[in-house]
Amino acid sequence: MQIGLMGFGTIGSGVYELINSKFNDIRVKKILVRGLHGRSENLFTTDKDEILRDDDIDTIVIAIGDDAVSYEIATEALKRGKNVVSANKEIVVNHLSEFIKLANENNVKFRFESTVGAGLPWIKTLCEYGKINNISKVYGNFNGTSNFILDMMKRDGIDFKEALLKSRILRYQEPDYFDDITGVDSRNKLIISMMLAFNKFVVPKDIPTYGIQNIRSLDFGFFERHKLTPKLMSYAMIDNDKVAAIVAPTLYEQSTLRANVRGNNNMLGMVGDVIGEVQIIGAGAGKYSASNGVLLDLLEIINGDDIKLTLPERVTIDETRITHRFYFSFDQSSYKIERILLPYVHSIFETQDSFVITTRNISLDTCIDLLEKIEDTDERFFFAVYGDEEIS
Ligand SMILES: NC(=O)c1ccc[n+]([C@@H]2O[C@H](COP(=O)([O-])OP(=O)(O)OC[C@H]3O[C@@H](n4cnc5c(N)ncnc54)[C@H](O)[C@@H]3O)[C@@H](O)[C@H]2O)c1
Numbered sequence: 001m002q003i004g005l006m007g008f009g010t011i012g013s014g015v016y017e018l019i020n021s022k023f024n025d026i027r028v029k030k031i032l033v034r035g036l037h038g039r040s041e042n043l044f045t046t047d048k049d050e051i052l053r054d055d056d057i058d059t060i061v062i063a064i065g066d067d068a069v070s071y072e073i074a075t076e077a078l079k080r081g082k083n084v085v086s087a088n089k090e091i092v093v094n095h096l097s098e099f100i101k102l103a104n105e106n107n108v109k110f111r112f113e114s115t116v117g118a119g120l121p122w123i124k125t126l127c128e129y130g131k132i133n134n135i136s137k138v139y140g141n142f143n144g145t146s147n148f149i150l151d152m153m154k155r156d157g158i159d160f161k162e163a164l165l166k167s168r169i170l171r172y173q174e175p176d177y178f179d180d181i182t183g184v185d186s187r188n189k190l191i192i193s194m195m196l197a198f199n200k201f202v203v204p205k206d207i208p209t210y211g212i213q214n215i216r217s218l219d220f221g222f223f224e225r226h227k228l229t230p231k232l233m234s235y236a237m238i239d240n241d242k243v244a245a246i247v248a249p250t251l252y253e254q255s256t257l258r259a260n261v262r263g264n265n266n267m268l269g270m271v272g273d274v275i276g277e278v279q280i281i282g283a284g285a286g287k288y289s290a291s292n293g294v295l296l297d298l299l300e301i302i303n304g305d306d307i308k309l310t311l312p313e314r315v316t317i318d319e320t321r322i323t324h325r326f327y328f329s330f331d332q333s334s335y336k337i338e339r340i341l342l343p344y345v346h347s348i349f350e351t352q353d354s355f356v357i358t359t360r361n362i363s364l365d366t367c368i369d370l371l372e373k374i375e376d377t378d379e380r381f382f383f384a385v386y387g388d389e390e391i392s
């Protein structure tokens with residue numbers, strides 16, 4: 001196998017290292033970089049077309065965060081009869097059907113194992129188990145960076161900014177870290193999982209998505225007193241062809257397994273009608289975990305394993321069937337938020353200069369209406385699904 005490696009950042013350099021140290025039958029022939037900076041022109045180039053035109057290269061690995069260029073590379077490579085392995089998630093979310101068609105027409109493979117759970121065998125598991133099971137639910141703390149930040153804040157008592165910086169140094173973050181902390185990256189991974197598990201596609205903006213960017217140390221004071229642990233979770237379920245989904249911080253009782261998924265680990269879960277519940281836990285972000293995911297794809301292509309990808313059907317979302325309790329924290333000066341939530345209150349807690357309101361059981365639909373009204377007030381708040389019973 002001869003590889004054209006697009007990108008030489010965290011993942012690109014990790015893939016290069018792994019191939020050279022472990023695989024004699026795979027060769028990286030050329031690497032795309034933004035600037036040569038003294039590197040050898042025998043191996044590096046700034047011209048993606050030089051790689052795409054090279055007939056010796058049979059497989060392209062995409063490890064750049066630039067979505068437009070990644071899309072161009074993927075389509076062009078597939079049309080030229082090259083296999084494509086993408087670490088870029090956005091292009092999978094937005095163009096999977098097109099890539100599947102192009103790959104089938106040109107008798108090559110399009111693979112993307114590292115896009116969810118980095119090196120964990122998640123995509124493969126969903127595809128294989130989906131042949132035997134009707135999968136009714138997928139869920140997980142899909143983002144290693146936010147899990148790491150929440151874990152550091154809880155266990156080491158450091159503040160959000162410091163934990164964010166540490167996750168950057170450890171290279172867990174997306175090229176744009178806002179995608180990690182606002183839930184966008186989790187949503188992308190949920191959408192990819194839904195396409196494989198349910199064969200349904202929901203447009204990203206339709207999935208209610210809340211992140212951890214507004215969490216504060218005072219929230220951790222509340223969690224500690226109530227023996228709760230926050231995790232940024234994604235959930236999707238399907239019942240009679242109706243799909244519900246949400247990405248939101250969720251508060252689990254400290255003793256539960258989900259509360260104890262540490263550091264940059266992901267816990268990825270699915271429920272199938274034959275197998276029941278399956279969970280996979282392991283490093284979900286970082287140079288070597290993601291490179292491991294890319295290598296899984298390359299080996300699968302070399303071995304000719306056949307994962308059959310089918311074209312997902314576009315559907316709208318129906319959130320009426322989910323009911324739960326929810327958590328809101330905001331400054332005491334944010335009286336507009338308090339007024340909006342008052343009819344739904346289960347408990348109110350007052351701390352030094354802030355309020356925590358937990359709601360009674362309400363439908364997710366109602367909660368989303370409340371959130372939209374609260375967002376209109378332009379006031380800062382933190383929102384979470386409250387309580388350790390699973391959303392279902
Ligand atoms: N970091 C992770 O743990 C992880 C895991 C799975 C998937 N991914 C995905 O892999 C991709 C790469 O992530 P990363 O962490 O390696 O990012 P990175 O920022 O470390 O590296 C990206 C590299 O691509 C280069 N690049 C960007 N646009 C380019 C262009 N047009 N031409 C040439 N080079 C270009 C950048 O200069 C940089 O060196 C992203 O799409 C990310 O979402 C990352």
Ligand SMILES: N[C@@H](CCO)C(=O)O
Nearest residue numbers: 143144145173174285
């Ligand atoms: N930034 C991503 C990388 C893995 O996709 C995360 O933290 O999960």
